[in-house]
Amino acid sequence: MRIFFISLLFFSVLLSAETQRVDVEQTMKNMGFYYKQAMDARAADELRPALQQLIELTKQAQTASYPADKAEQFQQGLQLVLTELEAAYRAATKQDMVAAKAHLQKVEALKKQYHKLRKVSIWQLLFGS
Numbered sequence: 001m002r003i004f005f006i007s008l009l010f011f012s013v014l015l016s017a018e019t020q021r022v023d024v025e026q027t028m029k030n031m032g033f034y035y036k037q038a039m040d041a042r043a044a045d046e047l048r049p050a051l052q053q054l055i056e057l058t059k060q061a062q063t064a065s066y067p068a069d070k071a072e073q074f075q076q077g078l079q080l081v082l083t084e085l086e087a088a089y090r091a092a093t094k095q096d097m098v099a100a101k102a103h104l105q106k107v108e109a110l111k112k113q114y115h116k117l118r119k120v121s122i123w124q125l126l127f128g129s
Helices: 002-019 024-040 044-062 071-093 097-118 122-127
Strands: none
Touching: 024 044, 024 097, 044 071, 044 097, 071 097
């Protein structure tokens, strides 16, 4: 009976760890959706909920697993994105839409910069890094 409970506990821990795994691809798609909503917002009251979602999704993305050779760079990029999103949220709280949108444009630039890291060239596939 004791072995059964230990096995059950072990299985539940494994299942819990599996369900907590972050789907980076889906998280990034959701971030794209909320980013578009934020950029389309015309008032701070419309902008803040989208920014809050972006902040939560960025924090979620920070918990994901990344390739060991690029993990530090991705974490650094996500931290920069989070900093800009939090600054955008503070600006939106002060009704400063111009500053909030400027921070969002910095997020877009960071996205482009860090997405280049994800891409693997044909030469890397053929000859390795």
